[in-house]
Amino acid sequence: MWIFLAAMMGAATSAPDQAQLFRLLGDPRADVRLTAADSLGAVDDPAIVPALEAALRKESDPRVVDALITALRHRGAPPTDPEECRALVGRVWDEIVAAQMIDCWRPTARILAAPGSFADPAARDQVIGLALNGTVPERAAALVALAAPVTRRTAGRSSIGAPPALEASVRDRLLEGAALTLSEPGAISRSSEAAVERAIWQLSGRSMPIALAVADRVTPIAARYRTSSAIANADLATYERTRRRGQLVVVLSIAAGLALLGLLRRARRAAWLLAAGVAAWAAWIMQATGARDLPPPPLQFVTVGALGCVGAGMVTAVVAALWPRGGGRAATAVGFLLTPALAGAVAATVCFVTRSTKVFPSDVGQWELIFDPLGALILAVLVAIALLVVDAAVAERTAAGGTLQ
Secondary structure, X not given: OHHHHHHHHHOOOOHHHHHHHHHHOOXXXXXXXXXXXXXXXXXXXXXXXXXXXXXXXXXXXXXXXXXXXXXHHHOOOOOOOHHHHHHHHOOOOOHHHHHHHHHHHOOOOOEEOEOOEOOOHHHHHHHHHHHHHOOHHHHHHXXXXXXXXXXXXXXXXXXXXXXXXXXXXXXXXXXXXXXXXHOOOOOOOHHHHHHHHHHHHHHOOOOHHHHHHHHOOOOOHHHHHHHHHHHHHHOHHHHHHHHHHHHHHHHHHHHHHHHHHOOOHHHHHHHHHHHHHHHHHHHHHOOOOHHHHOOOOOHHHHOHHXXXXXXXXXXXXXXXXXXXXXXXXXXXXXXXXXXXXXHHHHHHHHHXXXXXXXOOOOOOOOOHHHHHHHHHHHHHHHHHHHHHHHHHHHXXXXXXXXXXX
């Protein structure tokens, strides 16, 4: 079957071949129907259009619907009835096809009568209604349409500008709808998801705090990470400042809590060592860049910097609790060798597990399964050594009173 179908794709011009392709449009397998639709789109025969239109009316698979609409466009007969296009908005898969259908249903009046206003407010209201109350594909297409750049005409000239400003209440509802749309993975194509991610930045008025607040409501974590990355691509410098500030508040709060715990005599040494490891993480954040190093919550707890610094602090704190001072030079030397090695092993293992199981999602590639754990290992070893050196220096000054024991 597949060999026969592939052969027809190369030269599907004869009547018997066309008849076979017509029959394949009703095949129970969606991939066969899709291939038949693609093939018929290249056939130059007026009889093709009625067959494609009939297949489109009863097709249920979004990807095949896309192929049928594209084939009709190739034949110069795309859907033009507004109500038919309105129905098709919720049945398509790809963002480009959805945009074609939404423009067919209700042209979004991108030629503005005046800066910041739609030439046709009724058209805007209909698109907003679709963005708020439609199915996932309908919401995605409408959100992208509302966030699209507009064309302004001044003195006979056209220019592209930002989308019209929306009322705050409408904007907030649209952004909430965008978060809900991205929280249903698999309901729309990846290209449509990417378009909605970009739309968040435009609909937020290019406000980084507002856009990131929306991104942080997206679930699951992988979708949240992708949305955060898309917003970072829109304005990386502002993204980094905003994320860095938020993460530092969380990390420094943890460090302060551990420092307070260090006021308890029995936990003093271990608590201060762990607090120092968290403080090293804060210092690492100060130079972190991009969404991979400054991801949305709670992924900041499994970055390379977090695993390396906090892992070193935890291991040195545990060793300090189980291995008190006063064991002699041999015991001290063993501790200086064992602690960094153990800290590196723990950080590298946790980093590898979080990457390989996609707890920390990324679109960088498989190379991070090697380099991220290696980076966490090296950072953990260096931080552990630094903590041991500081601990030893403090021990020399307080040996008489033993205040950190």
